[in-house]
Amino acid sequence: MLNQVGITLKSILRDRVFHGIIFSALIFLAIPSVASLSMRQMTELSITLSLSLLSFILLLLALFLGGTHLWKDIERRYTYSVLSLPISRTTYLIGKFLGIAFFILVVACLLGLVAAGVIQFSAGIYPPERPIAWENIAAAVVFDALKYILVVATAFLFSSVGTSFFLPIFGTICIFFVGSASQQVYDYITAPATADIPLFTKKAAMVVYYLLPNYSAFDYKVNAAYGVPLDGSGLLLTLGYFVIYLLAVVVLAALLFEKREMN
């Protein structure tokens, strides 16, 4: 499996799409200038912009790597040569997934360091009224990385059954948007003011809420930008949710990949 992880990492580093996406990280350099447009929250705006850019880059990486990697291997018939070796389909799939997940985590940490530099620079020019909550920023970056690892897992789930890159890419984008808004819908339908919504609609929304990944749980940008205290038990529960949901998706993807017909 470690071989698969290594090979995946090497192929990512050779990928032109990856080079293009990483090139967009140069936008970080413009953040202090943009933040200077703020009236009285330059540092907070720097944090918001840095974390938003980091999040956007990770989303692109998760979509393109998660959604195309497996498909490309099958398309180039690389998968067939690998699977002719004494290696199971599950090992192959999990190796690929771990390679990309590890890569996402490393990129998040590196971009997190760049973001920290940008934020520190902005704070040097425009000292904030409240001290910067570095631990919240670190938590926001780490949980962002976990969220996008979950996005990669979803893309793998679609890749394990899809015959082109359309289903992995567009399916993952749809799940990403719905998963980011599901908490909002849940809060809305469970509010006392919405008692007149039909029971069937409520139940259907509940099923969707429990079934799809809740991406909004991983968003700690507000805590990072405005120093809003983090809830320790909430973080632990989110971590637990991540581990269990990820295992479920990866196992399901492996199961579907095992059953897939490959000629």
Next chain:
Amino acid sequence: MGGVKRHITLLVCICALYAAIILPFTRSMRSKPFAEKLGALPTVATLKFLSADQRLFVGSSLVMKVIIYFGGLTERAKNRIIIPPDYPAMSRTIHTAVKLDPYNSDAYYFAQAFLTWDARQFAIANDLLREGMKYRTWDWQLPFFIGFNYGYFLKDYRNAAHYYKKAAELSGQELYASLAGRYLQEAGQTDQAIAYLEIMAKGARNPVAKRSFFIRLTAFKRAKLVEDARDAFRKRKGRLPSSVAELVDGGFLAMAPVDPYGGEFFIAPDGSVGTTSKFAFKGSGGQSRDKGGAQQ
């Protein structure tokens, strides 16, 4: 070789066409009304869905858009090309922005700046600020702004004192406790406006906002000059002066102060000092009231 030449010629022609169109295009874009520039803003629920995990970014972008728009108008106003700002659209945008990022202090600060003196939407400004207080629980400026709006504009001194006390508790600054006391005494309107504007101007880092506060501060300081001269006149003559000119003629003022907003200072029959500009550039104000304000 001929093919390359043709391509270069074609490219040069396209560049020339681009150069010909870009200036009129930029002028047309600049003159677009704000609401048109912004386009139809989707509902908050739609924006929340579409922005996914980028809500703070979208919220901040909306606030920036309003600040840049208003900043551009201030620049033009300085050169006396006065275009009435679209306050309802600005207010709608700010309200949407705080739904996406309720912690954004720029939104509250800027809304306080334009919704009060310019758009005269005091209740809307106070509602927005009160909403902000639910999130920015450490921020003394929000109750300070509400207190000021109650005391100065709405003449509701009990509420003004209440919010100034809150500002004093949060900031630990005696000044606000003292202002709360002064509001209870219903005194010193101009003094309080000057104290408020000095705090706003001191806190402003954005050059456009800073300049806007300094202009207003200058206007109030000049009004205070007239008030001091009026008091001296009354003390000596035992009656109120009928005009600023009478103060100048009597030697109570060296010259009639100039209102930076282009208005003229006057003394009302009850002795209060005002200006025909109402402390705002021509074109501000009335518009939003006529349209029912900036309400969501």
